[in-house]
Amino acid sequence: MTTATAGTALAEALRERFPNAVQEADAHAAWIEPSAIADVCLFLRDDPAHDYKMLSSLTAVDYVEHFEVVYRLTSLSRNATALLKARARGRESPSLPSVSGVWRGADLQEREVWDLMGVAFEGRPNLKRILTWEGFQGHPLRRDYLEPPLPYSWPHGG
Amino acid sequence: MTLRTEPVVVNVGPHHPSTHGVFRMKLTFDGENIIDAEPVIGYLHRGTEKLAEERQYTQVITLTDRLDYVSSMTNNQAYVLSCERLVGIEPPARGKYLRVIAAELQRVASHLIGVGFFLQELGVFGGTALMYAFRERERILDMFEMLCGARITLSYMRIGGVLQDAPEEFWPSLRSFLDDMPGYADEMQALVFESEIVRARAIGVAPVSAEDAVAASFTGPILRASGVAWDWRKAAPYDVYDQVEFEVPTCEGGDNYDRFWVRMQEVRQSLRIIEQCCAQIEPGPVRATMAMLFRPPPGEAYVPIEAPKGELGFYLVSDGSIAPYRCHVRSPSFMSLTLFREMLVGWKLADAIVTLGSLDFNMGEVDR
Amino acid sequence: MGETLADNVIYRNVYAFVEGALGPDWAWAAYAAGGLAIILLVANGVMAIGTGYTWFERRLLGRFQGRLGPNRAGPFGLFQPIADAIKLISKEDIIALGADKVVFTLAPVVMLAPTILVLAVIPFGSGSWLADLNVAALYIAAVSGIATIAVMMAGYASPNSFSLFGSMRAVAMLVSYEVPLVMALLGVTILAQSMSLVDIVEAQALPFLIVTPLGALVFLAAVSAELNRAPFDVTEAESELVAGYMTEYSGMKYGVFMLAEFTNTVVAGAIFAALFLQGWKWAVLPSHLWFLIKVGGFVFVAVWVRATLPRFRLDQILSAAWKYLFPLSLLNAMLLAAEVIIWPERGAAELGIMAAVNWAVSVPAALLWSRAVSLRSAPPTLAALSPRAFSGAAGRARQAPGGEAAPDSAARSAGTEGG
Numbered sequence: 001m002t003t004a005t006a007g008t009a010l011a012e013a014l015r016e017r018f019p020n021a022v023q024e025a026d027a028h029a030a031w032i033e034p035s036a037i038a039d040v041c042l043f044l045r046d047d048p049a050h051d052y053k054m055l056s057s058l059t060a061v062d063y064v065e066h067f068e069v070v071y072r073l074t075s076l077s078r079n080a081t082a083l084l085k086a087r088a089r090g091r092e093s094p095s096l097p098s099v100s101g102v103w104r105g106a107d108l109q110e111r112e113v114w115d116l117m118g119v120a121f122e123g124r125p126n127l128k129r130i131l132t133w134e135g136f137q138g139h140p141l142r143r144d145y146l147e148p149p150l151p152y153s154w155p156h157g158g
Numbered sequence: 159m160t161l162r163t164e165p166v167v168v169n170v171g172p173h174h175p176s177t178h179g180v181f182r183m184k185l186t187f188d189g190e191n192i193i194d195a196e197p198v199i200g201y202l203h204r205g206t207e208k209l210a211e212e213r214q215y216t217q218v219i220t221l222t223d224r225l226d227y228v229s230s231m232t233n234n235q236a237y238v239l240s241c242e243r244l245v246g247i248e249p250p251a252r253g254k255y256l257r258v259i260a261a262e263l264q265r266v267a268s269h270l271i272g273v274g275f276f277l278q279e280l281g282v283f284g285g286t287a288l289m290y291a292f293r294e295r296e297r298i299l300d301m302f303e304m305l306c307g308a309r310i311t312l313s314y315m316r317i318g319g320v321l322q323d324a325p326e327e328f329w330p331s332l333r334s335f336l337d338d339m340p341g342y343a344d345e346m347q348a349l350v351f352e353s354e355i356v357r358a359r360a361i362g363v364a365p366v367s368a369e370d371a372v373a374a375s376f377t378g379p380i381l382r383a384s385g386v387a388w389d390w391r392k393a394a395p396y397d398v399y400d401q402v403e404f405e406v407p408t409c410e411g412g413d414n415y416d417r418f419w420v421r422m423q424e425v426r427q428s429l430r431i432i433e434q435c436c437a438q439i440e441p442g443p444v445r446a447t448m449a450m451l452f453r454p455p456p457g458e459a460y461v462p463i464e465a466p467k468g469e470l471g472f473y474l475v476s477d478g479s480i481a482p483y484r485c486h487v488r489s490p491s492f493m494s495l496t497l498f499r500e501m502l503v504g505w506k507l508a509d510a511i512v513t514l515g516s517l518d519f520n521m522g523e524v525d526r
Numbered sequence: 527m528g529e530t531l532a533d534n535v536i537y538r539n540v541y542a543f544v545e546g547a548l549g550p551d552w553a554w555a556a557y558a559a560g561g562l563a564i565i566l567l568v569a570n571g572v573m574a575i576g577t578g579y580t581w582f583e584r585r586l587l588g589r590f591q592g593r594l595g596p597n598r599a600g601p602f603g604l605f606q607p608i609a610d611a612i613k614l615i616s617k618e619d620i621i622a623l624g625a626d627k628v629v630f631t632l633a634p635v636v637m638l639a640p641t642i643l644v645l646a647v648i649p650f651g652s653g654s655w656l657a658d659l660n661v662a663a664l665y666i667a668a669v670s671g672i673a674t675i676a677v678m679m680a681g682y683a684s685p686n687s688f689s690l691f692g693s694m695r696a697v698a699m700l701v702s703y704e705v706p707l708v709m710a711l712l713g714v715t716i717l718a719q720s721m722s723l724v725d726i727v728e729a730q731a732l733p734f735l736i737v738t739p740l741g742a743l744v745f746l747a748a749v750s751a752e753l754n755r756a757p758f759d760v761t762e763a764e765s766e767l768v769a770g771y772m773t774e775y776s777g778m779k780y781g782v783f784m785l786a787e788f789t790n791t792v793v794a795g796a797i798f799a800a801l802f803l804q805g806w807k808w809a810v811l812p813s814h815l816w817f818l819i820k821v822g823g824f825v826f827v828a829v830w831v832r833a834t835l836p837r838f839r840l841d842q843i844l845s846a847a848w849k850y851l852f853p854l855s856l857l858n859a860m861l862l863a864a865e866v867i868i869w870p871e872r873g874a875a876e877l878g879i880m881a882a883v884n885w886a887v888s889v890p891a892a893l894l895w896s897r898a899v900s901l902r903s904a905p906p907t908l909a910a911l912s913p914r915a916f917s918g919a920a921g922r923a924r925q926a927p928g929g930e931a932a933p934d935s936a937a938r939s940a941g942t943e944g945g
Contacts, residue, residue, distance in 0.1 A: 002394035028458075053372045056462070057488040061475055070473065072460065072488075076372060076388050105375025105496050112492075116207070131200040131525060141208055168687045175768060190691070190840060281759065281766075281837025289591035355757055355836045507691070508839045511766050 003080040004028070010082055013050070017043060029070075029083035037071075037086045038097040038123070044073060044082065045102055051075045052082060055103035058110060060088075060117040062143045067094050067119050088119050091144075098124035116141035163188055172201045176279050176511050179521030185502070185510065192510055195502040197495050202525035210485035215241055216317060216450060218485065222472075223311035225487060226523040228271050231264035231302070232465040234315035239396055240472040241317045243459035247446050253319030254397040255439040259332070260305060260314060261397075261463075262428040262435075266339070267298040268466035269379075269421040269428075272518040276418050277350055279515040280359055287349055294342050297335050304328045319445030332436065336429055343425055351419060360415035364501045364513040367412060374496040378468025379420045380517060384412035390464040402434040414509075414516040421518070453480055460488075467491055467518060487526055491519035537564055568656060569642050576641075576789030577607045583788070583829050590833035614781035622774045624685035633683060634775070634782035637676035640669045641789045648796045649724050651806045651814035663711045663721040666797060667704070670752060673790070674700040677761065677771050680783075684774035692770025695840050696761040699751050702847035703758075707748035709855035713741035714801050716862045717872075723797075727805035731874040735802040737881045740858040740888035742802045744851050749794050751843065754787070756832040760840050795824035849899045857891055858884075 011025035021036040032040050044050045052073035060069045071084040088094035098121035100106040110121045111130040118139030121127060129136060138145055171182035180201035186194035206225060210218045222233040235257055242249065249257075274291030299309040305328060306314040306321050314321050350356055366376070371384040381388055389406045391399040407423035409416035456478045462471040468490025475484040494517045502510045537560040544556035581596065581604060588595025596603035621627055647662035649655040659665055674696050681693020715721050717738065718729035726734075735742045751758040762770030769775075772783050799805060799820035806813035838846065861884060869876040 055375055056469065057375075057471070057473070057486070059473060059486040059488075061484045061486075070486075072473075076386060079393050103375065104370070104373045105493055108492060108496050109375075129200075131203040133200065140205060166687060168691075176766070277836060281756065286587075286591045286833045289593060293592055349834075353836065355838060358842060359836060359839060506839060506841070508760070508766050508837075 001079075003078070005080050005082040007031075007083065010084075014040060014043075023087075029085050031085045031087065034086045034088060034096050037084070038099055038102060040084070041071065041073075041099045041102045044084075050082075051077050052080075053077070055099070055105045055109075056081065058099070058106050058113065060113045060119050060141075062117060062141065064143055066090075067117060069096055069113065069119060071099070093120065094118065095120040095122055097122050098127075100124045115139065118142060165193060170507075170510075171198075176275075176515065178275070178514065178519060181514075181519075181521050181524070183498075183502075183510070183514075185507070187507070190506045190508075192502050192505055192507065195499045195510070197498045199495070199521070199524050202521045204526070206526045207485055207487060210482055212481060214451060214480050215454070215482060218482065219313050219316070220311070223313055224522060225489065225526060226268075226465065226467065226470075226491065226520045227310060228520060229264045229268040229466045230310060230312040231260045231314060232268075232463060232470060234313060235261050235397075236461065236463045236465065236470045237472045238315045238317050239461040239463060240459045240474045241454075243461050244454045244457065244474055244476055245317065245448075245452060246455075247318050247448060249319040249446050250443045251398070252323070252439060252442040253444040253446075255435050256305075256320045256324060256444060257315055258397050258399065258402070259432050259435050259439075260302070260312075260320070262431045263298050263301060265428045265466045266425050267295045269425050270295045272379075272421050272466075272515075273346060273350060273418055275518075276414075276512070276515045277356075279511045280356060287346065290342070290346060290349070294339065297331070301328060301331055301335065304331070316445060318448045319443070321445075323444045329436075332432070336433060336436075339429055340426065343422065343429075347422055351415075351422065357415065359508075359512060360418070360516070361413060362411070363414045363509050364505060364516070365411055365413040366497060366501065370497060370500070371412065375493040376468070376496070377490050377493065378464065378466070379424060380417050380494055381468065382406065382408045383416040383420045385410050390462050390469055394462065396461060396463055398435070398438075399431075401438060402431050404428075404431050414512055417516040417518075451480055453478055462488070465490060467520065467523070468494070487523075489523040489526060491521075491523040492526075494519050495524065536567065537561070564656065568645055568650075572642075572645055572792065573785065573789060576785060576792050577611065579792050579825065580607050580610070580784075580788050582825070583791075583832075586826065586829045587833050590830070611781065615778050617777040619777040619779060620774075622685055625774065626683040629679050630683035630774075631779070633676050633680035634779045634786070636679060637673055637786040638782055638789075639676075640672040641786050641793055643669045643672075644793050644797070647723055648793070649727055649800060649805055649817075650796070651812070651817050654806075654814065655724060658722055658724045661721045662723040663715055663726070663801075667708050667711060671700060671704060673752075673786070676786075680771040680775070684771070686774050688767045688769075688773045689771045692761050692767045692773070696754070696771065698840065698844060699754075699758065699761065699847075702844050703748045703751040703851075706744050706847060706851040706855045707752065709852070709859055710741045710745035710748060711801075713738055713855070713858045713862045716859065716866055719866070723800045723805075727800055727807060729872070730804040730807065731872070732877040732881060733802060733804045737877050738802075738858060738862060738884055740854055740884065740892065741862070742798075743892070744855045744858065745798065745801070747851055748847075749798065750828070750831070751847070753790050753794055753828075755791065755828055757835040757838050758843050759832075759837055760843060791825060791828055792821060795821035795828070798824045845899065850895060854888075854892060854895060858888065861887060 006027050007025035007030040008027065010030040011022040014022050014030070018036055018040055021033050021040050023031040023033055025031065044052045052075045054074040054076060056072040056074040058069065058071055060067050067088040069086045069088060071086070073082040073084065075081070086096055088096050096119060098106070098110060100110055100121070101124065108130065110124065111127060113119050114121060114127055115129045115131050116139055128134070132140070137148060166187045168185050168187060169182060170185055171177040172180040177183070182198040182201065184196040184198060185192050204224070206221050209221055213221070219234055219237060222237045223230040225233050270291040274285065274288035277287035278285040302312055302314070303309050304325050306312050366380070366384050368384045368386050371381050372386060376384070377388070385408055387406045387408045392406055404427045407420050407427065409420055454476045456476055458473065458475045460471050460473045462469045469488065470490055471488040473484070473486040473488065474482050477483040501513055505513070540563045541556045541560040544559045545553055548555060584606070585595040585603065596606040599605040599609045621630055644666055646656045647659045647665055677696040678693045681689040714726060714734055717734060718726040720726060720729070750756070754761045762772060767773070772780060775783060796817070799817060803820045806817045810816070811819070865880050865883065869880065872880070
């Protein structure tokens with residue numbers, strides 16, 4: 001059975017190497033300082049005691065006052081998962097360091113988060129829209145997104 | 159005189175016979191060789207995640223049907239498992255067994271489509287193998303129709319169990335399917351995997367190493383073809399997968415041929431699982447009693463399952479209301495496009511098409 | 527050597543009618559009218575058979591695939607070709623913007639031309655042929671090459687990359703497969719000591735399929751490639767190139783292409799029957815019908831192969847032609863040349879001995895040589911092909927792509943704050 005690493009345990013393990021990186025932790029997840037997220041991820045990937053070689057998923061949740069980017073890590077050798085979260089503040093231009101240099105699999109997912117949530121990722125190339133089209137206005141998965149009125153109307157109502 | 163070639167950019171898709179729906183690849187050719195490739199997706203984006211935010215938890219099940227529309231059962235399963243984790247209820251045993259039977263039938267159906275389209279893309283006119291695969295898939299769809307009245311968009315699984323118990327006529331047809339299918343699998347194997355042309359076309363083409371596959375978040379058959387024996391049914395057994403015995407087939411090469419070899423072996427393992435479930439299943443209720451409209455406590459849940467195409471999970475965040483605050487779909491098909499460029503560059507157009515087929519992604523799931 | 531055209535009953539009647547009506551001064555007109563009547567009959571007859579063959583092929587494919595095939599129009603769906611033809615004729619004839627109109631329009635016509643031209647030398651039955659050309663084998667090889675020019679024209683004239691890819695592939699295949707095809711024809715010619723198809727049929731005391739299996743195999747493969755049929759149908763590989771050179775065609779232009787293609791298969795069957803299956807000979811039924819049955823046998827095999835085999839890749843096809851079929855066809859020609867010197871007179875008994883020798887040599891040769899030629903592909907050297915190399919080991923930092931990617935700032939300004 002997969003071990004879901006507790007956030008507190010993860011925070012404990014990280015404290016030594018990154019003293020200021022962990023903001024808070026609970027039984028499920030550890031909240032990482034946004035500026036340190038790429039380094040923490042690199043450490044968790046390469047450290048044999050953690051060995052999180054796979055980024056299972058990367059997504060974001062809009063909590064209105066901030067965006068929470070969720071990193072779900074899987075260690076195939078230890079059969080363990082870990083949950084990292086990082087908060088991106090601001091609604092104008094929230095951004096986080098990219099982890100696509102750590103895991104290749106983050107590439108498309110970061111683009112998706114940028115497209116739908118509007119959280120930018122720094123230090124990576126090719127951050128452009130993926131599911132919506134170029135020139136789309138806004139980021140549809142935000143809680144405050146409203147669909148703009150259609151610039152045209154059908155001949156008979158609508 | 160020196161001969162010079164000029165790179166040609168060709169848009170393959172979104173309307174193309176073998177792009178699995180509306181997928182577009184921007185390929186740059188030097189002659190027949192691909193020198194650059196870029197996937198362009200989003201043509202089937204329906205905003206499932208946004209739609210889920212304004213529906214009750216039970217209503218989202220019908221949305222999940224439309225994600226990977228050739229394996230709705232497992233989509234349902236992934237969603238209801240996350241919901242159950244969120245609410246904290248446990249379905250009755252018979253419900254769990256029925257879920258596993260349905261999910262494994264769905265896996266067989268999905269892999270049949272995968273293998274059928276693989277041969278289609280290798281160029282058997284009109285898809286002889288595709289027709290053979292669809293012939294068997296048809297029987298599975300008939301069984302699904304007995305279970306829930308639908309054939310494609312099933313919505314069979316419910317939070318706390320399944321819609322209803324299997325009717326009387328389901329079991330004999332399941333029995334005859336289990337008896338026939340190994341023979342058809344042998345037949346397909348002889349047609350596909352022992353054909354010299356298929357071997358010449360597929361072995362060694364577009365290989366992915368184990369390290370690359372893991373780093374690129376590949377899951378499911380395409381990860382196992384690279385030699386990583388990772389299967390969520392083994393790693394974190396859900397429903398009754400801890401009650402049944404099965405193996406996780408792997409290959410070494412990670413090329414197109416191996417990806418299909420793994421799928422064909424998984425079909426056999428699925429049949430094995432269904433056999434065991436049929437032997438173990440006991441009469442009883444199939445669905446826990448719970449309110450249609452419920453408010454789960456604030457929190458979040460994510461249960462990864464092994465869908466036919468890889469790790470599928472719904473990340474549900476609840477704020478205590480009747481609708482999910484956030485519903486993110488971790489879709490395996492989307493991830494399998496990560497190495498798109500690396501897999502295609504240097505190969506030829508014909509290889510690119512076959513490689514797409516071997517990834518076996520589904521645009522409904524890629525674009526969500 | 528049997529009858530000639532002058533003995534043909536239709537020819538004689540038309541000739542007599544025109545000559546009677548116009549007087550002996552107009553004998554040339556009578557001759558032309560009689561000839562044209564026969565040509566019209568043969569050309570249209572074969573076209574009709576080609577059209578009917580679409581029904582046969584679809585029906586048979588249906589059987590192979592465990593489905594029914596066309597069965598709605600008429601009994602057993604027999605009128606399906608007619609329904610298709612009506613549909614194609616009544617459809618809008620679209621010429622894509624940017625197409626070279628003249629070439630685009632000419633291509634289907636050029637495609638159909640060799641099909642009809644080849645008919646001139648095919649003996650359909652005892653005493654039934656339009657011309658007993660003494661270089662018929664050469665004529666067939668030469669004329670059938672015209673079809674590739676048509677494909678090239680269609681691909682060049684269409685403003686579509688897929689069309690161009692398809693036509694380029696067709697040219698590459700023609701250059702490769704013309705060689706084994708001619709070598710296979712050479713074997714038959716040596717054996718019959720003549721290039722006339724009539725003489726070749728007469729020389730077959732035993733079917734040449736039995737006498738020279740290697741030649742038949744090479745011919746079959748080469749002719750499949752020339753016809754763009756499976757497993758060599760890369761020219762119009764529908765899973766890769768949509769419809770290849772035909773992608774931009776619609777309406778009856780497309781119909782003419784398809785007609786030429788299907789008729790070509792029938793004509794190839796006729797050539798194969800004449801070259802390797804004794805033509806009209808050994809007839810237990812009327813010789814024309816017997817010939818048609820042999821053609822049907824060839825066509826059946828063609829459909830069978832089409833329903834079963836996947837497609838080769840283009841480079842594999844070219845490798846197969848040069849590395850496998852060409853050496854084998856050379857071996858076949860040399861073997862037959864030696865045997866012809868040993869047995870100057872060849873009756874059924876001598877042909878039987880030759881068949882035994884040929885089988886004994888060619889089966890091991892074909893098998894052994896197939897071991898030596900591998901069509902498997904080695905991984906491409908990525909670094910040489912692409913400036914943006916594969917990121918390699920797991921998770922190494924991804925390098926910035928050279929120039930093409932949109933800079934972050936640009937992408938971000940494109941999608942500003944929503945809602």
